Amino acid sequence: MAAPDSSKPFSPAETQRILHHLQQPAVFLNMTCGWPVLHWTAEHLSDCLGDKLVRFRLGKKKEAHTPLFETHCSYVEAKLVHFLSWNRDQAGTDVGPFFKYPKSEYWAYADYKYIAILFQDQPSMFEHVKWSEFGFEGRNGRESTLWIGSEGANTPCHLDSYGYNLVLQVHGRKRWHLFPPEDTVNLYPTRIPYEESSVFSQVDVLNPDLRRFPAFQEARAHTVTLQPGQVLYVPRHWWHYVESVDPITVSVNSWIELxxxxxxxxxxxxxxxxxxxxxxxxxxxxxxxxxxxxxxxxxxxxxxxxxxxxxxxxxxxxxxxxxxxxxxxxxxxxxxVKRDSRGQIRTNSDLVRDSALFSVPFGPHLIPVCCQQEYSPETRGVTTKDLEVKSSRNCNAQTPDDCTANSDAATKTKLASAVNHGKSECSPGLTQYRPCDHADVASEKSSEDYEEPVHTTITTNDLLDCLVxxxxxxxxxxxxxxxxxxxxxxxxxxxxxxxxxxxxx
Known part of the structure; x- marks a missing residue:
C-alpha cells in the first residue's frame, strides 16, 4: 500500500473504506495535489504524441431529441495539433482531416483512449496518475483511459454493467448528469447499439421527447460540473450522460471491475x-x-x-x-455472502460492525452529488445549472459553505417556482429515494389534442427491444x-x- 500522505484529506486505507460505503455519486477534492497528470493539457499531450494519429469521434451540435450513439458519428484519424488548430478556428492553419467538419457545427472527442496503448513507447507517463493514493496499490495510468474533447462533446446516456468509475478531471470542465439504478425504467434501456459492458438509454436526456418517453418525467437527475483536480466516483449501475462545457477538456477515467x-x-x-x-x-x-x-x-x-x-x-x-x-x-x-470491491468475502459481522462504526465523512473534501431537480417541462431548461464545487486545483482547504451548489439567482427562482408547482425535491445528502409527484403529460392535454394511435410497422429493432x-x-x-x-x-x-x-x- 502507498505510504500515507499527510497533505491529503484521506489516506489510501480511509479512501478505500469510503468507497466501500458510498451509495451515491460523490466528488473527492484535494486528493490529487502533486499528481503530474494535472499538467496534461491538450498542448502538452500534443507535444508528447507528436505525429501519432489519434481517432476522434465527431457529432453535430444540433438538438435532435434522440441520442447520438457512437454508431451514428463520423470518425477521423488526426494529430492532436490538428485538433488544436481546428478547435481554435485558426484561419489558414493545417487542420488535417478536420477540414470537412465546420467547428460551428461539430464537436470532436478522442474518447476511450487506453493510456497503456497511447503511450506504450513512453511508459514513464503511466506514473503520472496515482490511483494508489485512493487505495489501489500499484494502479496508475496503465489501467486508465484518456478523454480529450471540444465544447459540446458528449457520451450518450448509459450505465456500466460490471463495475464503477473513478474520473479525474484534468483540464477544463465536464458536466455529469447521473440517474440512480431505480430510474432504469424511466430511461428506456436499449441494447442497440450493442455493447457487452454497457446499456444505453433511448432518451436524449437534455432534450427529451416526452411524447415518446413520458416516464422520463419521473427521472431524478443528479448533476455536477467536475472541475480540474477533482475526482468523481460513479457507482455501479448509475446511469450517466457526460458533456464538455469548456473549449477543451481532458480527463482520465479508471474503471474498477467488480x-x-x-x-x-x-x-x-x-x-x-x-x-x-x-x-x-x-x-x-x-x-x-x-x-x-x-x-x-x-x-x-x-x-x-x-x-x-x-x-x-x-x-x-x-x-x-x-x-x-x-x-x-x-x-x-x-x-x-457479500464481497468488497476487490472480491474479498465480507462476513456479516464485518458488515454490521462497519455500518455501526462508520459514516461517510461528507464535508469540505468529499461532496455528495445530490438530486438537484426532476427533468420536468418546467425545469428542463435549467438543468445545466448544477452542483459546481469550487476548483481544488490549488488544493486549498475549503469551508463547508464552499460545498454548496453555485447557481445564479435566476436558476434558483426557476427551481423554486417548479417546486411550488408541485414538483417535490429529493432529499439532500445521502439521498433517500422516494416517489416524486409528477403530473402526467397526457393528463395536461385537452380532449381536442387527442390523436388516434397510428399503427407502424414493427421492425427488427422493435422486436429486439422487447426480447431483451x-x-x-x-x-x-x-x-x-x-x-x-x-x-x-x-x-x-x-x-x-x-x-x-x-x-x-
Whole structure:
C-alpha cells in the first residue's frame, strides 16, 4: 500500500473504506495535489504524441431529441495539433482531416483512449496518475483511459454493467448528469447499439421527447460540473450522460471491475446470443450499424452459444459451492455472502460492525452529488445549472459553505417556482429515494389534442427491444438455470434460503 500522505484529506486505507460505503455519486477534492497528470493539457499531450494519429469521434451540435450513439458519428484519424488548430478556428492553419467538419457545427472527442496503448513507447507517463493514493496499490495510468474533447462533446446516456468509475478531471470542465439504478425504467434501456459492458438509454436526456418517453418525467437527475483536480466516483449501475462545457477538456477515467454474479453472466450471454442472431440475419430493415465501435466484433452463433453454456455451468458450480458452504456455515449467520470491491468475502459481522462504526465523512473534501431537480417541462431548461464545487486545483482547504451548489439567482427562482408547482425535491445528502409527484403529460392535454394511435410497422429493432427487455432476459435466465441446474437461481437445492439477485440488463 502507498505510504500515507499527510497533505491529503484521506489516506489510501480511509479512501478505500469510503468507497466501500458510498451509495451515491460523490466528488473527492484535494486528493490529487502533486499528481503530474494535472499538467496534461491538450498542448502538452500534443507535444508528447507528436505525429501519432489519434481517432476522434465527431457529432453535430444540433438538438435532435434522440441520442447520438457512437454508431451514428463520423470518425477521423488526426494529430492532436490538428485538433488544436481546428478547435481554435485558426484561419489558414493545417487542420488535417478536420477540414470537412465546420467547428460551428461539430464537436470532436478522442474518447476511450487506453493510456497503456497511447503511450506504450513512453511508459514513464503511466506514473503520472496515482490511483494508489485512493487505495489501489500499484494502479496508475496503465489501467486508465484518456478523454480529450471540444465544447459540446458528449457520451450518450448509459450505465456500466460490471463495475464503477473513478474520473479525474484534468483540464477544463465536464458536466455529469447521473440517474440512480431505480430510474432504469424511466430511461428506456436499449441494447442497440450493442455493447457487452454497457446499456444505453433511448432518451436524449437534455432534450427529451416526452411524447415518446413520458416516464422520463419521473427521472431524478443528479448533476455536477467536475472541475480540474477533482475526482468523481460513479457507482455501479448509475446511469450517466457526460458533456464538455469548456473549449477543451481532458480527463482520465479508471474503471474498477467488480466480481459479477454468475446469474448476471448468464443473462448477458443470453442477451448477446439473441441480439447477434437477429441482427446478423439479412433483412430489409437490418441495415443499421448495430455493434458499438468499442466492441471487438460479431461472434458467431456457435461461439455465443458456447458462452451461454459456459455461463450456465459456472452458475451451477457456484450454486454447488454455496450449498456446501451453507451446510458448514454458522446457523446464526443467515445472510448471503457479500464481497468488497476487490472480491474479498465480507462476513456479516464485518458488515454490521462497519455500518455501526462508520459514516461517510461528507464535508469540505468529499461532496455528495445530490438530486438537484426532476427533468420536468418546467425545469428542463435549467438543468445545466448544477452542483459546481469550487476548483481544488490549488488544493486549498475549503469551508463547508464552499460545498454548496453555485447557481445564479435566476436558476434558483426557476427551481423554486417548479417546486411550488408541485414538483417535490429529493432529499439532500445521502439521498433517500422516494416517489416524486409528477403530473402526467397526457393528463395536461385537452380532449381536442387527442390523436388516434397510428399503427407502424414493427421492425427488427422493435422486436429486439422487447426480447431483451430486462424482465424478459431475467425470466429466460431463470428458466435456463432451472432446466440445467436442478432449480431456480435464487434457490439452492437442499439449502433453503434465496440468494441475492443483481440488476439484470
Amino acid at each position: 466480481e459479477v454474479d454468475d446469474v448476471a453472466r448468464v443473462s448477458e450471454a443470453v442477451t448477446k446470443a439473441v441480439v447477434s442472431a437477429l441482427k446478423s440475419a439479412p433483412s430489409d430493415d437490418n441495415t443499421d450499424d448495430w455493434l458499438n465501435p468499442t466492441e471487438e466484433g460479431v461472434a458467431s452463433h456457435n461461439d455465443n452459444m458456447q458462452y451461454v453454456n459456459m455461463a450456465v455451468r459456472a452458475s451451477a458450480q457456484r450454486q454447488q459451492g454455496l450449498c456446501h458452504s451453507k451446510l458448514t456455515q454458522d446457523p446464526r449467520d443467515t445472510q448471503p 427487455h430486462p424482465d424478459i432476459i431475467d425470466r429466460v435466465t431463470k428458466l435456463l438455470l432451472e432446466r440445467h441446474t436442478g432449480g431456480p437461481p435464487e434457490i439452492n437445492p437442499g439449502c433453503g434460503k434465496s440468494q441475492p439477485q443483481l440488476i439484470i440488463m
